[in-house]
Amino acid sequence: MTPADDTTPLVSAGDSRVSGGSTAVFTMREAARVAGVSVSTLRRRRDELTAAGAVIDPNGWQVPITALIAVGLVPGEGHHTDDNDTAATETPEASDAAAKDAPGGDPDDGPHAVVRVRELEQKVRELSEQLHLWQRRAEVAEARAEERARSLDVLRIANESERLALRMLTTGTHDQHTQHPTATTAPRAEATAVPKPTETETAEQSPGADSARGTRRGGFLRRLFTD
DSSP: OOOOOTTOOOOOTTOHHHHSOOOOEEOHHHHHHHHTSOHHHHHHTHHHHHHTTOEEETTEEEEEHHHHHHTTSSOBTTBOOOHHHHHHTOOHHHHHHHHHHSTTOOTTSTHHHHHHHHHHHHHHHHHHHHHHHHHHHHHHHHHHHHHHHHHHHHHHHHHHHHHHHHHHHHHHHHHHHHHHHHHHHHHHHHHTSOOOOOHHHHHHHSTTHHHHHHHHHHHHHHHHHHO
């Protein structure tokens, strides 16, 4: 198999290879150039080309001239195709696809790619600025949260101190009220105590008190009757 080079002329109805048959096999781009159509046209008609003998697989396209003639892309004996009709079937989408398939025809190349890169760089800068802004806001919020936590700790400590002082004051007052009634009731206990007996009562209550009284009484009677 000998692929056609760039200098191969377009096949026409008067070409001996078409009229007499040929074994020339072309790649996808070569077949499009020979047929005078775009690559997208060949892709749309790949089923017809395969049925006419073309081999299309991941390794590439192998399109014989007979397949191009059979599907009417190349005029041959017994088949005439109007070039104007073929050109009329081309759509803007097909033209764009052909431009992409052509070497150096990718719209992303050249000035368009530069503009696209600049737009992406601008977006990256904007995202970086937004990220920096959100990081700053997060730092400020964290600092405020820490300050609020410290203020709450100070208030909690002050509250505990005040509660402890109030408890101490309350405990001291309760102790004073508890001790005061004891001091006032002591004299009452002493006042209600049994009075101390006198000497006369003590003598009268002693065992020899009755005998002593009897002796004094007997002496008094004797002196009375003697006189």
